[in-house]
Amino acid sequence: GSWYDADIDHVIISEAQIREKTTELAKQVSADYADVEDGLLLVCVLKGAVMFMADFARALGRQGPPAELEFMAVSSYGQGTTSSGVVRILKDLDRDIAGRHVVVVEDIVDSGLTLSWLLRYLESRSAASVEVVALFRKPDAVKVPVPVKYVGFDIPTEFVVGYGLDFGERYRELPYVGVLKPEVYARS
Numbered sequence: 001g002s003w004y005d006a007d008i009d010h011v012i013i014s015e016a017q018i019r020e021k022t023t024e025l026a027k028q029v030s031a032d033y034a035d036v037e038d039g040l041l042l043v044c045v046l047k048g049a050v051m052f053m054a055d056f057a058r059a060l061g062r063q064g065p066p067a068e069l070e071f072m073a074v075s076s077y078g079q080g081t082t083s084s085g086v087v088r089i090l091k092d093l094d095r096d097i098a099g100r101h102v103v104v105v106e107d108i109v110d111s112g113l114t115l116s117w118l119l120r121y122l123e124s125r126s127a128a129s130v131e132v133v134a135l136f137r138k139p140d141a142v143k144v145p146v147p148v149k150y151v152g153f154d155i156p157t158e159f160v161v162g163y164g165l166d167f168g169e170r171y172r173e174l175p176y177v178g179v180l181k182p183e184v185y186a187r188s
């Protein structure tokens with residue numbers, strides 16, 4: 001046990017499940033982009049996708065194709081537990097993506113608002129192609145349908161934390177994904 005066990009009601013996706021799924025997703029992406037001439041551009045959506053980006057990029061690195069790692073920071077949730085629908089760019093791309101094959105790396109698709117906005121944004125910057133790999137998706141929470149080619153796990157519409165996912169900026173460092181105890185919400 002550790003300090004955060006007191007706040008987590010139950011684990012829904014374990015470390016081992018995340019590791020296995022990440023390898024599987026990387027193999028699919030490797031196969032689909034095997035012939036891409038100038039490699040892939042992975043775009044990590046900070047902060048939530050930081051853990052998945054690190055593990056997914058390493059898994060991809062075992063077989064290729066070569067990838068460049070880029071980071072954007074956007075936020076639609078602020079401090080709350082539901083999406084505000086207003087997406088703010090906190091950190092933009094720092095290079096031109098025109099003509100490049102982009103794979104957006106996201107931790108979770110919830111309402112779809114963040115991704116649908118981001119996909120429009122990336123397409124307006126003239127990428128050759130844009131696809132999404134998302135480790136988690138909440139199919140019952142979707143408000144805007146977004147085409148996500150690579151999905152790790154479909155999960156129930158509960159507020160989950162860990163492996164990058166936060167509640168008020170906390171719990172991102174948990175190595176697994178779990179459901180917070182209701183009294184933790186009540187506290188804030």
Ligand code: PRP
Binds near residue numbers: 108
């Ligand atoms: C979370 C999550 C996704 C997005 C999904 O990010 O990491 O990026 O919300 O929600 P949606 O499908 O309803 O738009 P958040 O805005 O909390 O920022 P963060 O990644 O910095 O935590």
Ligand code: MN
Binds near residue numbers: 046047048049074
């Ligand atoms: Mn996010």
Ligand code: MG
Binds near residue numbers: 048077165166
């Ligand atoms: Mg968040």
